[in-house]
Amino acid sequence: MRVPRGGVHALLGPNGAGKTTTVRILATLTRPDSGSARVAGHDVLREQRRVRRSISLAGQHAALDDEQTGAENLIMLARLAGLSGAAARGRAAALLERFDLTDAAGRRVVTYSGGMRRRLDLAASLVGTPSVIFLDEPTTGLDPRSRQGLWELIGELAGAGVTVLLTTQYLEEADRLADRIAVLHGGRLAAEGTAADLKRRFGAQRLELTWRDAASFAEAARRLGDRVIHREPARQELSVATDGSAPQVRALLDEVDPDRHGLLRFTVREATLDDVFLTLTDRPVSNEREVANV
Incomplete structure (x- = not known):
């Protein structure tokens, strides 16, 4: 150091x-x-x-x-x-x-x-x-x-x-x-x-997804598989890593909600020092x- x-x-x-x-x-x-x-x-x-x-x-x-x-x-x-x-x-x-x-x-x-x-x-x-x-x-x-x-x-x-x-x-x-x-x-x-x-090196940006109902949540979780980096079933929320670019975000949204009926809202969240800290100390x-x- x-x-x-x-x-x-x-x-x-x-x-x-x-x-x-x-x-x-x-x-x-x-x-x-x-x-x-x-x-x-x-x-x-x-x-x-x-x-x-x-x-x-x-x-x-x-x-x-x-x-x-x-x-x-x-x-x-x-x-x-x-x-x-x-x-x-x-x-x-x-x-x-x-x-x-x-x-x-x-x-x-x-x-x-x-x-x-x-x-x-x-x-x-x-x-x-x-x-x-x-x-x-x-x-x-x-x-x-x-x-x-x-x-x-x-x-x-x-x-x-x-x-x-x-x-x-x-x-x-x-x-x-x-x-x-x-x-x-x-x-x-x-x-x-x-x-x-x-x-940039250790903290991934996240696409945070909130679903209308439990069925939509479960189907999205199935489609994403091990790409899900955080989930909160009680609030019907999933998070997946993304580079934050518009093309990748659009592609992910189309993949997990092709009929455009299940997704309630989404947010792209920038990486934080919390993400860095948790990644490095694990x-x-x-x-x-x-x-x-x-």
């Missing part, structure tokens, strides 16, 4: 696929069993200090002191990073303003909402000037409005030239944010590319050597 500088690179995969473990290895928190990894040009085993000076990590749970205020959390981290008192206060104030937390700066973090805690955690990860930021499922548990706000902040970071490696279980999040996507399965890289490329795991460059 190679991640170019700048932009957002998403890691997708089911629970246990290795997303968090990959992040922990790249952040020098876990030692790899084999293979090699470099972050910002530095080896994660031989040059740990250089890696740590180049990165920031926001994990699944906000790493904040609940008993301190938002401002105190950021000032403390800035002081630990080596800034003087005045510089630390200035950096904290700038980050609080950037993440729309100025009004809550004097409140203890224990009083913050989930979305506010996430924004403060992301602000804390920028106290230094990292070139690479690891975000491990940063929007888990957030309401839609808070998630949208965090998406905008992540986009701003990438636009400023920061490399963002994002793990997520929300496929629409990866589709919306990521310049490139990697799908992990069983600790291995199953596929990598842009969202459009992955949809495959056997390969045995390629692990190599990562971020």
Whole structure:
């Protein structure tokens, strides 16, 4: 897996696929069993200090002191990073303003909402000037409005030239944010590319057919045979793969409903990341050597 500088690179995969473990290895928190990894040009085993000076990590749970205020959390981290008192206060104030937390700066973090805690955690990860930021499922548990706000902040970071490696279980999040996507399965890289490329390679377009009655549904299922990729008898719906072209769609409609009496309606649905995800995570795991460059 190679991640170019700048932009957002998403890691997708089911629970246990290795997303968090990959992040922990790249952040020098876990030692790899084999293979090699470099972050910002530095080896994660031989040059740990250089890696740590180049990165920031926001994990699944906000790493904040609940008993301190938002401002105190950021000032403390800035002081630990080596800034003087005045510089630390200035950096904290700038980050609080950037993440729309100025009004809550004097409140203890224990009083913050989930979305506010996430924004403060992301602000804390920028106290230094990292070139690479690891975000491990940063929007888990957030309401839609808070998630949208965090998406905008992540986009701003990438636009400023920061490399963002994002793990997520929300496929629409990866589709919306990521310049490139990697799908992990069983600790291995199953596929990598842009969202459009992955949809083209692994996600079939579907012709979705809804029938007037059970008899029409059963006859269409018989005609299509093993070409049916999804069926819902209770709703009398069938789906068949298609390239989306008008000639093929017309031919399929004529084949399954030659008398034009049984079909109630049809829809051509574009491939989604859900289709890609389900296709790739249903495959056997390969045995390629692990190599990562971020």
